[in-house]
Amino acid sequence: MNIHEYQAKDLFRDAGLTVPPGGIATTVEEALSLARGLGLPVMVKSQVLAGGRGKAGGVKFCKTEDDVRTHAGNILGMDIKGHTVRKVLVTPAETIAAEFYLGMLVDRASRRVLLMASAEGGVEIEKVAVEKPEAILKHAIDPRFGLLDHEAMAVALRLDPDVKRARQLADAMQKLYKAFLAADASLAEINPFIFTDQGVGKAIDAKINLDDNALFRHPGFAALRDLDEENPSERMAREADLSFVKLDGNVGCLVNGAGLAMATMDLVQYYGGRPANFLDIGGSSNPDKVVNALRIILGDPNVEVILFNIFGGITRCDDVARGIIAATERMEIKVPIVVRLTGTNEAEARELLAKTDLVGAATMDEAVQKALELAGK
Amino acid sequence: MAIFCTDQTKILIQGITGRDGSFHAKSMLGYGTNIVAGVTPGRGGQTFEGKVPVFDTVKDAVAATGAEASVIFVPPAGAAGAVFEAADAGCKLVVCITEGVPTLDMVKVMPYLAERGVRLVGPNCPGFINPGQKAKLGIMPTNIVAPGPVGLISRSGTLTYEVVDALTRAGLGQTTCLGIGGDPVIGTNFMDALQAFHADPATQALVMIGEIGGDAEERAADFVKANMKIPVVSFIAGRTAPPGKRMGHAGAIVSGGAGTAAEKKKALESAGIPVADRPADVVPLLQQIWKR
The missing domain is CATH 3.40.50.720 (NAD(P)-binding Rossmann-like Domain)
Structure with missing residues (x-):
């Protein structure tokens, strides 16, 4: 789960990081009153769950109240990479004497939390990673001891030889780690961490991605979820406990297992079609789950055919077939349905399907080809 | 063995x-x-x-x-x-x-x-099965496996079964079918599994089923190129996955343009490992390069 900058800043504050004050506005009037309260100049920053907000014109410096009016007016309602801006963060504009990148993520290779730091702050770190990888310092944190003082200081001094600033950077790294652990994050970034003209270090931007698997131990995070940012079908899927990603094709896919679901999408494309979604229905033959999945997929008007690809494995195919048949009988479905079932009791399953309007297929390839023939008919 | x-x-x-x-x-x-x-x-x-x-x-x-x-x-x-x-x-x-x-x-x-x-x-894996030893530590279906000389490593569950089933139908039994799991942090990774298969004289050919996210397949490709003499073929799931979205498995996410299926395919092929376009092509591809 991803959260907004202003929400991440709250988590940073809880961990003791220095973050400038600010408030959230959903109208120009609210933005103005926040700007008056904070004192000009201010920054007006779009709050959407997308990167590249600055480049898209979603982050503006405002010297006067007129600037606030103009920019807040432009930014609210703006589209950034398909996300509509519904709120802006109004925060004091800082004088920037130096800026740095500080980030942490779970590193698959070292199986640890990896600290990444760079003096190339304020720019896209992915770009730095490609063009100037040596400019990113890395340190894999031992989970038994955390980020030790001397480890943080060693990285900090390479970022900035000034010892006073290095101490602040090291302190920020340790607090970032504290925030990372406290939130069960998968990624946490300060880009940039700045020093003002007076030498005060501050996190003026914030990003945190949360580990979905750990949300159960953070009941408070449910309130951070921005339902406006979620595609309605993805929200329905989450509430039905189905793993689903919406795509823009016309072949609705219901598959058991994430790897097979991806491979099925790929195969649809291989044969010249376009998948409408990723959906892992899991190993269950429960008709309720199938009904929920079908509702979500059929909510998309682009869907012209439904493709079930189930590898039975331990689950019995005749059970799954009964589940699919029961589910399709409970709802009115106008598009053709192709079902590929293989594994234990697949012959029985095919007999059951033969008595219905559902189109059976023996292999993945056959199922995809049949689905593409039927799409739009 | x-x-x-x-x-x-x-x-x-x-x-x-x-x-x-x-x-x-x-x-x-x-x-x-x-x-x-x-x-x-x-x-x-x-x-x-x-x-x-x-x-x-x-x-x-x-x-x-x-x-x-x-x-x-x-x-x-x-x-x-x-x-x-x-x-x-x-x-x-x-x-x-x-x-x-x-x-x-x-x-x-x-x-x-x-x-x-x-x-x-693991975690979040189907475990493994050694058909020759009648040893199953996990949840793989037993009716699709058979004893034989092929090793299989995968980050997936049902997609693995799809390929194992095809192997068995083609008369190619398995030493071990191993699902390492779809999470970002796992105990035995592609590389560890490769080393184990490399040390097993009974494994005479290898199938690797990868997916988007991370760089485990790329690193595995380097290892295969440097160390392994046996035929190795691969399949990578997730060519059509949009960036930034978690495709079911917590580890299956293309982030910052890294971990794409195209990059993995390129790395594998440049290490001399053929990559199947479809799951159904894995077995024919293996038969093609495997001179027994």
């Missing part, structure tokens, strides 16, 4: 009386797996299926039966705790099937396992 265990390895199951644990324990027993004990706190003294003694703790189970390996079917919140317990009790092989384990829990577990020389498979 095969990798990770033999027909003599004594296996226990943590969570044997739970819904998933009992279901899969029966299937493992039915296959002939050498299960010597089960563990469920509060159920010590009971017997599972009339033959497997159940203990309150892994330590008790190990003391009474000499169990050396554990398969874990414990809900996500307790999964890391179960891995710690198995390692502490002296199990040298731990297979964690549980899906949905918080990533930082696994980060914490790793140094503890390394210090004790414990191999972890």
Whole structure:
């Protein structure tokens, strides 16, 4: 789960990081009153769950109240990479004497939390990673001891030889780690961490991605979820406990297992079609789950055919077939349905399907080809 | 032979009386797996299926039966705790099937396992099956496997079964079919599994089923190129996956333009490993390059 900058800043504050004050506005009037309260100049920053907000014109410096009016007016309602801006963060504009990148993520290779730091702050770190990888310092944190003082200081001094600033950077790294652990994050970034003209270090931007698997131990995070940012079908899927990603094709896919679901999408494309979604229905033959999945997929008007690809494995195919048949009988479905079932009791399953309007297929390839023939008919 | 265990390895199951644990324990027993004990706190003294003694703790189970390996079917919140317990009790092989384990829990577990020389498979994986030894440590269907010379490594479950099924139908049996799991932090990764297969003389060909996210396939490609003489073929799932979206598996996400199927295919092919366009092409591709 991803959260907004202003929400991440709250988590940073809880961990003791220095973050400038600010408030959230959903109208120009609210933005103005926040700007008056904070004192000009201010920054007006779009709050959407997308990167590249600055480049898209979603982050503006405002010297006067007129600037606030103009920019807040432009930014609210703006589209950034398909996300509509519904709120802006109004925060004091800082004088920037130096800026740095500080980030942490779970590193698959070292199986640890990896600290990444760079003096190339304020720019896209992915770009730095490609063009100037040596400019990113890395340190894999031992989970038994955390980020030790001397480890943080060693990285900090390479970022900035000034010892006073290095101490602040090291302190920020340790607090970032504290925030990372406290939130069960998968990624946490300060880009940039700045020093003002007076030498005060501050996190003026914030990003945190949360580990979905750990949300159960953070009941408070449910309130951070921005339902406006979620595609309605993805929200329905989450509430039905189905793993689903919406795509823009016309072949609705219901598959058991994430790897097979991806491979099925790929195969649809291989044969010249376009998948409408990723959906892992899991190993269950429960008709309720199938009904929920079908509702979500059929909510998309682009869907012209439904493709079930189930590898039975331990689950019995005749059970799954009964589940699919029961589910399709409970709802009115106008598009053709192709079902590929293989594994234990697949012959029985095919007999059951033969008595219905559902189109059976023996292999993945056959199922995809049949689905593409039927799409739009 | 095969990798990770033999027909003599004594296996226990943590969570044997739970819904998933009992279901899969029966299937493992039915296959002939050498299960010597089960563990469920509060159920010590009971017997599972009339033959497997159940203990309150892994330590008790190990003391009474000499169990050396554990398969874990414990809900996500307790999964890391179960891995710690198995390692502490002296199990040298731990297979964690549980899906949905918080990533930082696994980060914490790793140094503890390394210090004790414990191999972890998973979490969020189907485990593995050695058809020649009738040893199944996990949830793979037994009716699609057969003993033979092909090793298989995968990050997936059902997609693995798809390919294993095709291998068996083509008369190509397996030494070990291993699902390493779809999470970002896992115990045995592609590279560890490759090294194990490399050391197993019975494995004469290898299939690698990868997917988007991370760079495990790229690193595996380097290892294969530098060390392995046997034929290796691959398939990568997720060519059509949009960036930034988690495709079911927590680890299956293209981030910052890295971890794409195209990059992985390129790395594998430049290491001389053919990559199948479709799951159905894996077996023909292997037959093509395998000069027996």
